[in-house]
Amino acid sequence: MNDATLHYMPGAGFRGRSKEVLDNPALRKSFRGAMDFLMQKRAAQFPDPARLEALRRQGEAIRKYSLSRLPDLLEQLEANLKQNGVQLHWAENPEQAQGIISEIMLRAEADLIVKGKSMVSEEIELNHALEARGIAALESDMGEYIVQLAGERPSHIIMPAIHKTKEEIARLFAEKVPGVDYTDSVDELIQIGRRVLREKFRATKVGLSGVNFAVAETGTLCLVENEGNGRMCTTVPEVHIAVTGIEKVVEKLEHVPPLLALLTRSATGQAVTTYFNWITGPRRPGELDGPKEVHLVLVDNGRTQAYARPDFRATLQCIRCGACMNHCPVYTRIGGLAYGTTYPGPIGKIISPHMLGLKGTSDLVTASSLCGACGEVCPVKIPIPELLIDLRARSQAGGADPYALHLAGEGEGRKPLVALSFKLWSRLYRSPALYRLFAFLATRFRALTPSSQGAWTRSRTPLVPARKSLHERVKERRSR
Amino acid sequence: MPLTPGKRPATVYFFGTCLVDLFDPEAGISAMDILERQGIRVVFPDAQSCCGQPAYTSGYPAEALAVAEQQVRLFVEDWPIVVPSGSCAGMMKHHWSRLFGPDHPLAAQVQAISGRIYEFTEFLVKVLNVQLEDRGQPARVVLHTSCSARREMGVHLTSRALLAQLAQVEVVQQAREAECCGFGGTFSVRHPELSAAMAADKAEALTDSGAQQLVSADCGCLANINGTLAKSGAALQGQHIASFLKSRLEPQA
Numbered sequence: 001m002n003d004a005t006l007h008y009m010p011g012a013g014f015r016g017r018s019k020e021v022l023d024n025p026a027l028r029k030s031f032r033g034a035m036d037f038l039m040q041k042r043a044a045q046f047p048d049p050a051r052l053e054a055l056r057r058q059g060e061a062i063r064k065y066s067l068s069r070l071p072d073l074l075e076q077l078e079a080n081l082k083q084n085g086v087q088l089h090w091a092e093n094p095e096q097a098q099g100i101i102s103e104i105m106l107r108a109e110a111d112l113i114v115k116g117k118s119m120v121s122e123e124i125e126l127n128h129a130l131e132a133r134g135i136a137a138l139e140s141d142m143g144e145y146i147v148q149l150a151g152e153r154p155s156h157i158i159m160p161a162i163h164k165t166k167e168e169i170a171r172l173f174a175e176k177v178p179g180v181d182y183t184d185s186v187d188e189l190i191q192i193g194r195r196v197l198r199e200k201f202r203a204t205k206v207g208l209s210g211v212n213f214a215v216a217e218t219g220t221l222c223l224v225e226n227e228g229n230g231r232m233c234t235t236v237p238e239v240h241i242a243v244t245g246i247e248k249v250v251e252k253l254e255h256v257p258p259l260l261a262l263l264t265r266s267a268t269g270q271a272v273t274t275y276f277n278w279i280t281g282p283r284r285p286g287e288l289d290g291p292k293e294v295h296l297v298l299v300d301n302g303r304t305q306a307y308a309r310p311d312f313r314a315t316l317q318c319i320r321c322g323a324c325m326n327h328c329p330v331y332t333r334i335g336g337l338a339y340g341t342t343y344p345g346p347i348g349k350i351i352s353p354h355m356l357g358l359k360g361t362s363d364l365v366t367a368s369s370l371c372g373a374c375g376e377v378c379p380v381k382i383p384i385p386e387l388l389i390d391l392r393a394r395s396q397a398g399g400a401d402p403y404a405l406h407l408a409g410e411g412e413g414r415k416p417l418v419a420l421s422f423k424l425w426s427r428l429y430r431s432p433a434l435y436r437l438f439a440f441l442a443t444r445f446r447a448l449t450p451s452s453q454g455a456w457t458r459s460r461t462p463l464v465p466a467r468k469s470l471h472e473r474v475k476e477r478r479s480r
Numbered sequence: 481m482p483l484t485p486g487k488r489p490a491t492v493y494f495f496g497t498c499l500v501d502l503f504d505p506e507a508g509i510s511a512m513d514i515l516e517r518q519g520i521r522v523v524f525p526d527a528q529s530c531c532g533q534p535a536y537t538s539g540y541p542a543e544a545l546a547v548a549e550q551q552v553r554l555f556v557e558d559w560p561i562v563v564p565s566g567s568c569a570g571m572m573k574h575h576w577s578r579l580f581g582p583d584h585p586l587a588a589q590v591q592a593i594s595g596r597i598y599e600f601t602e603f604l605v606k607v608l609n610v611q612l613e614d615r616g617q618p619a620r621v622v623l624h625t626s627c628s629a630r631r632e633m634g635v636h637l638t639s640r641a642l643l644a645q646l647a648q649v650e651v652v653q654q655a656r657e658a659e660c661c662g663f664g665g666t667f668s669v670r671h672p673e674l675s676a677a678m679a680a681d682k683a684e685a686l687t688d689s690g691a692q693q694l695v696s697a698d699c700g701c702l703a704n705i706n707g708t709l710a711k712s713g714a715a716l717q718g719q720h721i722a723s724f725l726k727s728r729l730e731p732q733a
Contacts, residue, residue, distance in 0.1 A: 014730060015671065015673070018673065018674060192683065261546045261610060322491075329678055330678075331676050332679065333674065366538075366539075366666075366667065366670050366671065367667075367670075367674065369627070369662055369664025369665075369667045369668075370667070371627035371631075371660035371664070372630075376631055384694055386578070389537055389539070392537070393541050395539060413539075419540070421541060422543045425543065426535060426543035426544070426546045428533075428548075429498070429529040429530045429547040432551070443502070454669060455669040456669055458672055459676035459679065459708060459711060460679070460704065460707025460710070460711050461706075461710040463703060463707070465502045466505050469502055470500055470505035471501060474508075474509075474512070474524045474526075475526075477512075
């Protein structure tokens with residue numbers, strides 16, 4: 001956990017930020033439309049529930065197996081990367097990752113880095129850190145480019161600019177890109193972005209990318225993308241820096257195809273993406289292109305906390321498809337920015353507490369009706385609702401703590417009044433005599449039920465007990 | 481022991497749930513009546529209260545466990561346990577084993593109970609294989625299934641199957657049927673704006689379906705949806721499926 005890299009504590013403002021979006025019908029409509037579209041696209045790729053279930057089981061098994069051997073696989077990956085000429089760097093936290101990348105930049109005498117899409121680079125707040133060191137970072141994924149021009153953060157891990165309308169993007173381009181007139185033709189907007197970025201690829205010494213899967217047995221880095229910017233970033237500049245989380249490793253090449261099949265179908269509803277890059281190292285003697293140096297920065301940033309606790313390890317199964325967001329009734333209504341974390345939506349709620357601590361994320365772990373839509377679509381079967389329940393317990397754990405392995409910020413979400421209510425509730429509901437008395441009073445004095453019941457009655461009529469409880473009615477029925 | 485398929489039990493336990501007990505006892509009585517009409521003896525353990533879900537999902541496992549332990553001890557006999565709520569049934573069937581953990585003295589009972597939990601409509605359809613005779617007036621209804629019933633218990637189909645047996649009942653479809661109504665227990669008061677937004681969308685979809693009546697097998701959803709509908713002045717109101725079925729089988733004059 002590291003507060004220094006956080007622009008704000010996400011928990012503090014979550015309710016206010018989400019309310020702002022809830023009160024904006026146009027924005028809500030646009031999220032709803034986008035999520036509907038993505039849900040339909042995914043559903044069309046999985047017409048056969050039995051085959052989908054078989055594939056999800058396979059994906060889950062591969063991820064579980066990989067995690068069960070994580071330390072070994074990371075060592076194997078390290079050895080094979082070295083063999084391939086890739087330089088590996090370990091970063092425990094965002095600062096270390098920032099430092100490693102800045103140093104590579106410095107050695108390459110580069111003051112600009114062109115970036116392919118990488119959520120881990122967002123997580124370590126790379127752009128921000130590089131800027132402070134006088135290095136410019138340019139996003140080359142179209143969505144990320146838009147978000148960067150607007151000075152915002154991605155609102156979705158796959159579609160970073162999903163919160164922006166075509167017209168907003170048109171205005172943004174006209175305002176921020178030199179020599180561009182207003183146009184809301186999507187094709188033209190894409191051409192504008194493409195023109196700007198092409199120039200930069202040519203001129204830049206260092207390119208950055210994420211990694212979808214790192215294969216231990218071959219030392220191969222796999223990169224999934226649709227725009228070709230990923231291939232440009234990893235092949236044109238002299239230096240390629242890949243950055244990813246330590247959990248992305250799989251043992252064998254044969255583990256990639258099932259995960260890839262699940263990833264692209266779940267994420268964008270594509271059977272295959274336009275590009276799939278297998279990165280096996282720098283340019284070899286006699287080769288005409290490719291980078292001269294390839295680096296991989298493996299980031300921990302709280303992942304070992306989840307890894308070390310059996311209850312939470314499944315969090316790391318994630319392959320970052322974003323399907324949980326697309327299907328989440330909460331995300332659909334507020335979009336990604338309201339969460340205030342790098343990873344929004346259901347996956348954000350279960351991974352952010354390990355990265356940022358439970359203190360700042362206690363409002364996020366409760367912001368779910370536990371409807372289970374996320375767990376139902378997760379391609380690697382992460383039990384997201386159960387993890388949320390466990391995180392809630394950790395967030396509110398107080399007094400004698402039954403857990404041996406604490407999480408950062410454990411107990412910080414505890415609210416004394418809520419804790420007391422549940423103590424009383426428990427006392428009442430575990431004692432038949434007390435409960436009988438309570439039910440008797442609640443039903444007999446139902447006329448005294450308050451008409452204002454706090455947050456409940458802001459949008460609902462009050463809950464009023466029946467004239468007699470079921471217990472009483474059953475008793476009467478028996479004596480009939 | 482889970483039931484042998486096709487074998488009708490002579491006796492069942494009825495676990496009424498805390499919401500039904502205080503807010504909709506009619507649903508509990510109706511469910512018990514329907515079971516008895518099928519020739520089943522229904523045993524209602526008097527010391528029952530709540531499955532513990534409110535505390536469990538709010539992050540208070542110790543408080544939930546204390547309440548759940550009290551319930552586990554009630555089901556001494558090897559009878560099926562019928563629960564008129566998908567969400568409470570899901571708690572008892574799936575979450576109790578997590579809550580108790582493998583080392584709890586009651587772990588074996590919890591395990592055994594898990595195989596004997598049936599949501600009410602599931603029991604009628606899958607165990608009793610009921611054939612309902614509809615004696616009601618023509619009606620147009622819409623069915624809301626709770627997320628737990630759908631995703632944890634897989635019983636959204638059994639409610640639908642029961643309604644399909646009613647000759648005079650036309651079931652209409654609402655938009656986004658599978659989407660959560662926004663109740664989520666304490667979520668509804670911890671994040672009231674989010675919950676209200678979800679409930680309002682659900683209420684709108686249900687109203688737009690053109691149904692005269694809403695039916696659901698979960699009192700949590702019903703409290704949320706009915707409260708939201710009533711506050712907005714909508715005429716539509718929901719009823720527990722047990723009460724609805726009873727009204728179709730024994731219409732009041």
